[in-house]
Amino acid sequence: MxxxxxxxxxxxxxxxxxxxxxxxxxxxxxxxxxxxxxxxxxxxxxxxxxxxxxxxxxxxxxxxxxxxxxxxxxxxxxxxxxxxxxxxxxxxxxxxxxxxxxxxxxxxxxxxxxxxxxxxxxxxxxxxxxxxxxxxxxxxxxxxxxxxxxxxxxxxxxxxxxxxxxxxxxxxxxxxxxxxxxLPPRAQPPAPRPGQQPVARSRLVGVCALLAVLLFYVGLSAVWTFIGSIASAAAIDPTSSGRILSVATLLGIAGSLCATFIGARWPRPLLLVAGYGLMALAVALLLGLPDLARFAVAALLFKYTWTFALPFILACVADMDPQGRLMNSVNLVIGGGLALGPVLAGPLLESSLGMNAVLLGSIACLALSLSVLLAVRAGAPSPSSVTAPSGARP
Structure with missing residues (x-):
């Protein structure tokens, strides 16, 4: 298929x-x-x-x-x-x-x-x-x-x-x-899957879903914006760090393509936990002054899991949005998160707390984002928890 x-x-x-x-x-x-x-x-x-x-x-x-x-x-x-x-x-x-x-x-x-x-x-x-x-x-x-x-x-x-x-x-x-x-002339409800039940939605649920997206982008942008600074502080030469970050771009493409391949084959909560968890692990590997090998593993894992988790995050928001209004706000939230992350991280870098505070803050944002996302899904059936169409397995 x-x-x-x-x-x-x-x-x-x-x-x-x-x-x-x-x-x-x-x-x-x-x-x-x-x-x-x-x-x-x-x-x-x-x-x-x-x-x-x-x-x-x-x-x-x-x-x-x-x-x-x-x-x-x-x-x-x-x-x-x-x-x-x-x-x-x-x-x-x-x-x-x-x-x-x-x-x-x-x-x-x-x-x-x-x-x-x-x-x-x-x-x-x-x-x-x-x-x-x-x-x-x-x-x-x-x-x-x-x-x-x-x-x-x-x-x-x-x-x-x-x-x-x-x-x-x-x-x-x-x-x-x-x-x-x-393109469609108007917002259209998602094509139903066999056995899918209506999902209860409220304005509070929508706001929480957008908050989860915002926290995700704040956490990732605070780290990715200054990842070159982490390499410099750890005395990793610019040529080596540049090559690592170039390869990380390819890993990012691989992560998003893996999400496309998996689709609804596996339970979405499991994929979210795996994506967020490995992304937080990548941030943790940057704590202290990482050597070249640890920096490489962290950067490559971070980029891969960021692009792997994102499609499943957006799909969760889409499940709560049959009329397309919530997904409209996602565009604003993504830009806000990308801008807010560096704004918050910059002063921390200049303070006595330093880069470790930024990294721990990023891990906290990711953990809170995952918690909120799983919480808004908890009381309602989702497409990933029902019988999948022909060609896909649960």
């Missing part, structure tokens, strides 16, 4: 969800290469580079807010088409812009279009019979395009400058634009 068949989504709809969600955050996924080119080509200082990249992340997340209005009133396909056109036009304009103020405005508009597309993709995936598989591909697409971008962009930048990035994004989005018609 193909992935599309097992998820209950039409192949074109699945392709639209994965491809749109991969293109939208490409600038952020290739931030190291892009930041270097901003400095070399435009002469921007680190503060302005940070402002450009932070603005894209912030606006992509804040695109959730207007979605609260249009999600129940507009055809999602029309919204996706308009957002994609906005993304294309602003990236084309960015390719010929050297003025910082104008570039900032264009990147904000591009992020608004991209964030709107991301909201549509996340909410559309929730209608799947096996959302963990769809979200596994959702994560994989972003990681794969980011890895390809980090490999291709440096030589392209040397020949064509920033135009290579912006024209490439516009071309990719233009090629995928016809897929917008494959």
């Amino acid at each position: 193909s992935v599309a068949q097992s998820t209950g989504l039409a192949p074109l709809r699945l392709a639209a969800i994965v491809l749109f969600a991969a293109i939208v955050p490409a600038v952020l996924m290739t931030a190291p290469a892009v930041a270097t080119q901003y400095a070399l080509q435009l002469g921007l200082n680190p503060a302005r580079i940070g402002q450009l990249l932070s603005a894209e992340l912030a606006v992509m997340s804040l695109a959730t807010l207007p979605a609260y209005y249009w999600q129940r009133r507009c055809d999602w396909r029309r919204v996706a088409q308009a957002a994609a056109v906005l993304f294309i036009v602003t990236n084309l304009a960015s390719a010929w812009t050297a003025d910082y103020g104008l570039l900032m405005s264009l990147r904000i508009l591009s992020a608004l279009g991209g964030g709107t597309l991301m909201v549509v993709c996340i909410a559309s995936a929730a209608s799947s019979r096996q959302p963990e598989r769809v979200y596994g591909l959702w994560v994989s697409g972003q990681l794969i395009l980011g890895a390809v971008g980090l490999w291709l962009l440096p030589p392209l930048f040397a020949s064509y400058g920033l135009r290579a990035l912006y024209l490439g994004l516009a071309a990719l989005m233009l090629a995928c634009l016809p897929l917008a018609t494959a």
